[in-house]
Amino acid sequence: MPQWYRAALLLLLLILRPAGAEHTHDVTGSPAGDVTISRQYCVVGAGPAGLQMGLFLKEAGRDYVLLERNDAPGSFFERYPRHRTLISINKRHTGKVNREFNERHDWNSLLTDDPALQFGRFSADFFPQADAMVQYLREFQRRSNITVHFGVNVTRIERRQRLRPFILHTSSALQYRCSYVIVATGMWQVNKPPIGGQELIQHYDDVPVNTERFRGKNVLILGRGNAAFETASNISGHTNLIHMVARNRARLAWSTHYVGDLRAINNNLLDTYQLKSLDGLLETDLQEIRLVRHKGRIHVRPADGGGAAPRPPQTRTVHRTFVTSLNATANEEGSCGSRWGFCSLRPEEEVPESEQGERAAAEERGERDTPEEEQQGRSAPEPQEVQDNFSMRDGYDEVIGCLGFKFDFSIFDSSTDPGAPGAYPKFPSVKSDWGSPTTPGLYFAGVASHALDFRRSAGGFVHGFRYTARALHRILEWRNHRSAWPATSWPLSELLNVMVRRLNTAAGPYQMFSVLCDIIVFQSGREGFLLVPEFPVAMLHRFTETTGHRADQLLVMSLEYGEEFSGPDQDTFRWDRAISDPLHAEKSNFLHPVVYFYQHPPSESAMLLRPSGRSLPAASRVHHILEDFLTDWTAPTSHLLPLRRFLEACLHRDLRHYSRSSCLRHALTNRQRPLFCS
Structure with missing residues (x-):
């Protein structure tokens, strides 16, 4: 490489270096003429999942970069789908003003606090055109100021020694040295099985x-x-x-x-x-x-x-x-x-x-x-x-x-190849924390991580993997920076209200049903409780080491379909498809809340031995909340009363609210004040 070209390249990279980066000497050269850029986090791909991870890393103040082989974000949508109409719904009107509730029905927007970056501002079509997604992703990257190095084609990811930084080779003289690599390349390789002719x-x-x-x-x-x-x-x-x-x-x-x-x-x-x-x-x-x-x-x-x-x-x-x-x-x-x-x-x-x-x-x-x-x-x-x-x-x-797409494994060498699961060879193998089973520090986001919930939930689509990307980021924040999983503390008197509010508005557990759950944590010596949102249920046995929060007793709030909700011989529209009797809520077929109570977090062996088809092991108590046609679980008799009685049975506490006169009468009669009497 000519010296003038190398000098110009170094100068350009220093100009492109993101503000606030932790490293002061992150661009180096080698005698062979290669230029190496060092970052703590390297995200490969600037599609929806890559941009979502980039925003989380930026907001956390981490040293990161996105590497995109094309000259703009979201290049997949420039070509696919071939006939340009997306199958992700763009529901702009719900009759509600709650922002998180509306997220449940917005299948295209990425997670951001910027109201200008809601996908509904870019298209009014219920099934939008792919060109609108291209425009949205470009504006998302620009407006969020996410650091992306465009025109960088990563050709090989290697790690020369275990627990040493990754080396990302590119098709040019550039190399990237990264402590952690998040692969968000999607699945773009067309599947062409060996068919004669x-x-x-x-x-x-x-x-x-x-x-x-x-x-x-x-x-x-x-x-x-x-x-x-x-x-x-x-x-x-x-x-x-x-x-x-x-x-x-x-x-x-x-x-x-x-x-x-x-x-x-x-x-x-x-x-x-x-x-x-x-x-x-x-x-x-x-x-x-x-x-x-x-x-x-x-x-x-x-x-x-x-x-x-x-x-x-x-x-x-x-x-x-x-x-x-x-x-x-x-x-x-x-x-x-x-x-x-x-x-x-x-x-x-x-x-x-x-x-x-x-x-x-x-x-x-x-x-x-x-x-x-x-x-x-x-x-x-x-x-x-x-x-x-x-x-x-x-x-x-x-x-x-038209035989689908598969993941491109060619970017890995023998030191980083994650392998493919036997059941779903088109995906890379992924652990429950979205990490590689063979290479510590290598993670997957977006469609590439869908092997964890393939055909079970929505992790292969924007409205699903935006939440699994957030869960991955929270895992990395505690694991690498000792920043605990976001949680809110509440007095016990608010338990029923908090649970009902989350069950009726939370978008992450709604879209990633049976995969992400809200956790209510009770800690000995504390009167109240912690709400830990959108936790990956497959890691429940590692709750404390993943979140940084100690747990004694747990309530797991999940959204699930019934066992007979579908199947090759099931009539989805049969006349008795819905249950309306609260006494038989466990037979609900449509999406409905299920609450699990554990006296202590389940062990790893309990997770491994859980019943087939179940996301959680046997609990001390389980409560199904009756399915609801409006997905509005606030009916006083059908929904709230059975839930309150379940909670009282779990905690051995009276959770009813009393008037002043009732408080006095109860105190004089029972010689103790009810919980919610001040």
């Missing part, structure tokens, strides 16, 4: 948005998520037909209560399928099929005939009817079979174009099948009976892959 697929990242491309064509879409249905809705007015193939049946968000499942705004294809308008859905494992071009169209054939290692029938997950039809169609033009009943020797015109070229070249070199291979082909088993009603027999003009 991959060259015939247009994937979601480059599918044309010009609908004229699909006029009068038969289209096959691989996938069953919102991207697939969004694409289908965009082109359905121009196509002959659309068939959609995926491994699983369609999961409807209004049935599963998981916002990442199919949303109503995208499900037009379900109408055209069930109302007999040529479109349709099919189920099969995509790894068991291949695509071939035959007579001008793209056809679906069994994967086993395309060179993939055959799998025994008992290991296949293909829908039985589909595979029978698929096999028969593959064999229709005859003369071949295979060990598992699939066609392994294809007619020449069915061979993919790339393989046809290889065969022709082999023939020119004089390479031919051996007598043994020819005999094997002649002695192949007879094909199954042909089914001429195979659903996909006509073939397709276009095939579009």
